[in-house]
Amino acid sequence: MAYTNDDEALQQWPVECRDVALQYLKTSHEMVRKLLEALLGNLGAELDDSKIDAFIGKKMVNMNFYLTCPNPELTIGVGRHSDMDTLTILLQDGIGSLYIKAPQVVNMEKKGEWVEIPPISGALVINIGYMLQIWSNGRYKSAEHIVRTTSTKSRVSIPIFTSPQPT
Ligand SMILES: O=C(O)CCC(=O)C(=O)O
C-alpha cells in the first residue's frame, strides 16, 4: 500500500488493516530517520533534515502472506532480488524462511552461501536498498535475498519500503 496522504490511505487501504498499517508506517519514520543519520554519519556526511524527503519521502507498506506449500523445493516465496529503495524495515513472524546471500568478500564461513535470517521476537530486519548503495558509492551494499516456502507453516511478513520522493 503506497502512502501519499492520510485521507487517501483511509479511503483506499483495506478497512481491516488501514489504521494499524498507517500507525506503523508513521511511527517508523523517526526510526528510519535515526538509522539514516547514523549510516550517513558513519560516512562522514550529515543528514540535512530539510532534505529528508529526498531520501525517504516515499513510503510503502506491504503485507506478504506465504501459504504452506506441499512441495517447497518446486517453488519459491519471493525470487532472489535486492531491494531498490533507501531502507527497508521488515517485520517477520516466527517462521523464518528469509535468506540473504552472504557476500563473497567477507571473511566468514558461509561466504557466497544463502544464510537464513533467524526470526528474533521483537526484532526488525533492516535492508539497505540500491539507493543507499549508490549514494554511498557502494560502501553500503543492498544484500540479495530470497524467501523460501515451507510445507509446515504459512508465514506473514510486513516490510516498509522508504524511497526518495519522486520529485
Ligand atoms: O517476506 C520477506 O521476508 C521479504 C520480502 C521481500 O524481500 C520484499 O518484499 O522485498
Ligand SMILES: [Fe+2]
Ligand atoms: Fe526484498
